[in-house]
Amino acid sequence: MANRTALITGVTGQDGAYLSQLLLDKGYDVHGLIRRSASADVIGARLDWLGIKDQITLHDGNLTDITSLIRILRDVRPDEIYNLGAQSFVKSSWHQPLLTGSVTGMGAANLLEAIRLEAPEARFYQASSSEMYGLIQEEKQSETTPFYPRSPYAAAKLYAHWMTVNYRESFGLHASSGILFNHESPLRGIEFVTRKITDGVARIKLGLEDKLALGNLEAKRDWGHARDYVRAMWAMLQQDTPDDYVVATGRTASVREFCELAFAHAGLEMGAHIEVDPRFLRPAEVDVLLGNPAKAREKLGWEAETTLEGLVAEMVDADLQRLS
Numbered sequence: 001m002a003n004r005t006a007l008i009t010g011v012t013g014q015d016g017a018y019l020s021q022l023l024l025d026k027g028y029d030v031h032g033l034i035r036r037s038a039s040a041d042v043i044g045a046r047l048d049w050l051g052i053k054d055q056i057t058l059h060d061g062n063l064t065d066i067t068s069l070i071r072i073l074r075d076v077r078p079d080e081i082y083n084l085g086a087q088s089f090v091k092s093s094w095h096q097p098l099l100t101g102s103v104t105g106m107g108a109a110n111l112l113e114a115i116r117l118e119a120p121e122a123r124f125y126q127a128s129s130s131e132m133y134g135l136i137q138e139e140k141q142s143e144t145t146p147f148y149p150r151s152p153y154a155a156a157k158l159y160a161h162w163m164t165v166n167y168r169e170s171f172g173l174h175a176s177s178g179i180l181f182n183h184e185s186p187l188r189g190i191e192f193v194t195r196k197i198t199d200g201v202a203r204i205k206l207g208l209e210d211k212l213a214l215g216n217l218e219a220k221r222d223w224g225h226a227r228d229y230v231r232a233m234w235a236m237l238q239q240d241t242p243d244d245y246v247v248a249t250g251r252t253a254s255v256r257e258f259c260e261l262a263f264a265h266a267g268l269e270m271g272a273h274i275e276v277d278p279r280f281l282r283p284a285e286v287d288v289l290l291g292n293p294a295k296a297r298e299k300l301g302w303e304a305e306t307t308l309e310g311l312v313a314e315m316v317d318a319d320l321q322r323l324s
């Protein structure tokens, strides 16, 4: 049987790198959409880190340009399409609300429309987010919990989510949406709190810095490992019927607790090293997220394998190694 072909938007991001690795291991031909950058030398740094950049065919395009999506679909003829591309940093979405709407929201609509026209048999994955829940309405969030987006990012993701559901119901596309809770790794962008913490702890351990400035220490998140979460993305597209799934660990911890684990792993006292800087607070906060992954467990046989302690240890060790 010929290799299956996958197209990934957001291939240069954290999840794009781990998903590429998973699909290559499964024998897929992996294609990725990349956007042109003036800093061409840093494109694909994460793929390089995993040693797989040469095994992926990269195509120049942009989620905001439907003509590029149509051209790439015609060239690649993918069996599976994973839409991971987004302006994904929540804090920036207040600074760039319309760009976030264009890329994170309309970008998904562009891709769905291009698929309807050019590749209606392909299976589609949309990277939805636990941010869509926003205000706490149920102690544990599941596929039936109502949404209440609290940022331009979350509002854009909600549009993309409902467009995915709508294209499935209107046109019969095999389109699934993974409502993924926070997932991290050594490949996490440095602006996100977990990586900022593990990088900061490594710097303090090595005597390069003394302080780590953060925003809201009491926010709670359900943190898993990206390597585990890309398995769930793939599993969704192997189902006969497309559907929506929550992917989470079922455990929540505060930013403060994440810090405590990271400092302890490095053999440091957290004490005076942490300071709160109002610059890192948000206009509106999502106070707590805690997912119920029962449906993913039952239907996909998916489970998170990495504990929070294991995740923190891997991230701190990787940052210590990077910096030393």
Ligand code: NDP
Binding pocket: 009, 010, 011, 012, 013, 014, 015, 016, 033, 034, 035, 037, 061, 062, 063, 064, 083, 084, 085, 086, 087, 088, 089, 103, 127, 128, 129, 130, 179, 180, 181, 182, 183, 184, 189
């Ligand atoms: P990253 O921020 O690491 O990666 C985002 C990717 O999107 C990058 O490859 C980026 O390319 C690409 N991108 C940005 N703008 C465009 C554009 N206009 N056209 C095409 N591609 C673009 O995100 P993650 O890997 O962490 O997340 C993957 C997806 O999952 C995102 O959609 C995110 O919103 C969503 N998500 C993530 C969660 C998490 O905890 N990580 C949880 C729930 C959802 P470039 O390298 O050029 O910037």
Ligand code: GDR
Binding pocket: 088, 089, 090, 091, 128, 129, 130, 131, 180, 181, 182, 183, 191, 192, 193, 194, 196, 213, 214, 215, 216, 217, 219, 220, 221, 255, 280, 281, 282, 285, 286
């Ligand atoms: P989040 O991730 O907004 O949940 O979105 P982030 O790591 O940015 O924030 C998590 C929580 O930590 C608090 N926080 C800080 N955050 C950052 N970035 N920097 C700080 O200094 C800091 N101090 C405290 C935040 O206020 C927040 O409560 C991520 C992204 O990957 C999204 O794309 C994805 O959809 C969601 O996870 C699920």
